Amino acid sequence: MFELIAFYTFSILTIGMFCIVVFSKNALYAMSALAGGMIFISGFFFLLEAEFLGVVQIIVYSGAVMALYAFGMMFFDTTRDVKENINNKKILYTLSILSAILIVVILCAPIFSANIEAIYPAKLEGVGNVQMIGLVLFTKYLIPFELAAVMLLVAMISGIVLVSKRMDANLTEDEQEHIEGETI
């Protein structure tokens, strides 16, 4: 009974929030609704007794959407509406409807053919949620897990290298010297 009420409350809130994300022209509304929607999604994880994933959802997405806010701050006046530059509405609508149908088909195909089965069902006696994730991650999915870690490391290092190119040198001083050299 309570799970039902909670499920419908969270569903309505999540769908409402993401509708605002899509339909709003104001970057601030869209980002705030995105943050709210991400946090409401964690409610489903709590309902499914996957508390660990629920909390990870809150932590990861609150941080990630926070970074989006930072970009918003740098590139837009977030208090004003964004003027959308749409040249051809027909192409836009066709593409978005097609991609929506494609996603629905991809997600529904295994459900229709009833192929979804949990290889490691989450109900083991005396084993908690966190331990379960640890067991699965470090036995069955060890290699994908390590590969993901390596990929993230590569992304981080390349990001640092790209950003910190010639960070020790002062760009304006260089330009000054260049100009002075030319005049001499």
Next chain:
Amino acid sequence: MDAALIIETVIKAVLVLAVVAGLAGFATYVERKILAFMQRRLGPMNVGPHGILQLAADGIKLFTKEDLVPQNAVAPIFKIAPVIAPVCAFTAMAAVPFFPEFTVFGYKVTPIISDINIGILFVLGVASAGMYAPLLAGMSSSNKWALIGAARTVIALLSFEVVSGLALLAPIMMIGSLSLIDINDYQVGGVGSWLIWSQPVAFILFMIAGFAETNRTPFDLIEYEAEIISGYATDYSGMRWGLFFIGEYANMITVSLLVSLVFLGGYNPLWIIPGGIMILLKVSFFIFLFLWVRAAWPHIRPDQLMWLCWKVLMPLALINILITGIVLI
């Protein structure tokens, strides 16, 4: 789910809300008194004996002040933002055990609203989601000082969250559980088994991250008066402004509770002092420490905070985890 559980949960939630919101108000009075004492002033003296009724006067002022919304602000977000701070602070307390178990009229009461087995992660995650309050407030005010405050919120969050998470990882590795009740029970054997003796580095790192998380003085860069007026709160008045500060003081209480539970033996009884009194003493000490540091330390700049968190504290936390791992193996 039976009716008794629901009634019990509702009563607990209302009690936590009422007591902590009251304590947050009281903490403003205590803060002014302690700061005054440390600076050889008297502090509030006129309203009631030793100014104790200043609290009521402040409350009346906050509730009756005109509620202003600036003309160019994004009104809905501007109005929602102050609510986020106390909501997140109180939600985080749902997973914190306040006292040891006790029985009332033969009914066993566990003073925790929801005993989820990942309590400490939940508290940290929800408390850091509370940083959306200053961020949204700053971005919706359409005020330059507020926008700078919001930008500083982002860097503060990104800096301290890494440190607090990594610092807590080492004690969690020793205990093997994320539940705050398990963490408390691990230290049941008196002062000698407190985790502060085996994890002193993690304790100091987590304290520093806690100061950054609650925007207290060495790290209150998002509302530092001398640089950016009042940061994100520049345009707020009345109770909306007050809500931010209820959230801040509630967060202080949460961080104090977390530090006491994880590193200082929590609510385990000590000698003849019962457990309930012990945790109150520890939390009061940490609240006092927050105020003491405010009186004793200067502010630091945002770049200094980032330098500290990323170049000093994070490597220290990683080394601490490595050493803990080697010792555990």
